[in-house]
Amino acid sequence: MESPSSTRPRRVVRVRRPALALIVAAAAALVTTAGTTPAQADPGDLGRLSKLNKQIAQLDKEYGGDLAKLKDAQYGIKKARQKQRLLQQDLDSARIIVAQMAASQYMTGTTDPAVAVLASDDPDNVLNNASLVSHVASNQAAKVRQIERLVAEQRKAREEYERKVQELEKDIQDLRAQKRRVQALIKKFKPESPSSGMGGVTPRMLKVKNTIDIEFGPFPIIGCVRLTGDPQDHATGRACDFMVSTGGTMPSASGKAQGDRVAEYAVANANRLGIKYVIWRQRIYDVRSPGWRMMENRGGITANHYDHVHISVF
Known part of the structure; x- marks a missing residue:
């Protein structure tokens, strides 16, 4: 049985740097499911939330203080937004890891394989790109499934966040619609x-x-x-x-x-x-x-x- 330190000659294929970039990109592409794109946060979300927070602060003053129901909704939106961001970070990191793992499996020595592949001027130790992509497809299935789950969870988190924001907007509208009744209560119970x-x-x-x-x-x-x-x-x-x-x-x-x-x-x-x-x-x-x-x-x-x-x- 051949030992890891064997000096027996082995066939290597020279892969130029542009080809390596394409291989790693192809490996990363394997982690997304066909027709799915991770949900991204709307750039206008912060402005939307800022507007809602100002409305709540104003209503809090006008409606007798401590609108606990609206503040609880604010708390829920904050949690949903944090969850969405963390899932997106996990998703981005996992995609990179899959591409790195694809190259790492075929590198030798103690140097960080991913860095060596991308930085080396003579990447002769990398197998041909067809073998590399085939390896990713066959042996990284578990990681690919993990990414698919993250894509679904991230989309679900975005939908939950949007639902909570819409509910808060509705609560504010409903409260404003009852302004006369609430003002009568406040007048009665100063x-x-x-x-x-x-x-x-x-x-x-x-x-x-x-x-x-x-x-x-x-x-x-x-x-x-x-x-x-x-x-x-x-x-x-x-x-x-x-x-x-x-x-x-x-x-x-x-x-x-x-x-x-x-x-x-x-x-x-x-x-x-x-x-x-x-x-x-x-x-x-x-x-x-x-x-x-x-x-x-x-x-x-x-x-x-x-x-x-x-x-x-x-």
Whole structure:
């Protein structure tokens, strides 16, 4: 059996530099499926998102502050955009790797094969281009399939991103269409100032807290004023979290039922108590844009509001 260090003569074929460039290009071309092109981000996306963000900031001021539903949509768009960019990077890198692997299999020595092929003035160690392309086609099938999956995933990510942007645009339009109703709510429940001597909550939030506690308590704990993390209305004393379990654990059946009752009561009595929105089990109900809506996955039981009902007031 011939050893790797054998000096036995072998047939080599001289391949000129222009031919090598064509071979590597041909190898890279093998990784795309016929008729498919990776989806590229629209150059106007950043301007489109900037416009939407400005609209949300303006509505936030006009509609009583903390439009949590729209901000959650912003969060989802940001995640979708990041996913799309990462997939495109993976796709581009994988295409290059396939071309490099095609050349690497036929190089000798310890030098980086891909660099040696492209930089050498005497690439006699490379097999003829027909053999090289044949090798890519037959032995890089797994990598080609990976690229095909990436192409499909990248397209799907782009579609998901576009869907989320369109949903946000629709939400903004719907909210503007209800401007009179929302302004009437704001006039009825004019935002109150933070207080002292009551734990920092506003009088309206204190009334809602006491009402919920009397109707559905006791709770393991009720958390109101908070300045850390994403404080939402907690920072201004206009929100409380009614915990139905502690320690970041899923609530028991009775705890879930308690949370269901609290959320249902808060929505049903929102106009009487001045409640702005309710979050429970990764869903949000905003009285300014009525109806329960799923929220983005924040990655945890507490972050997704499975262990507490969040109530914000005007």
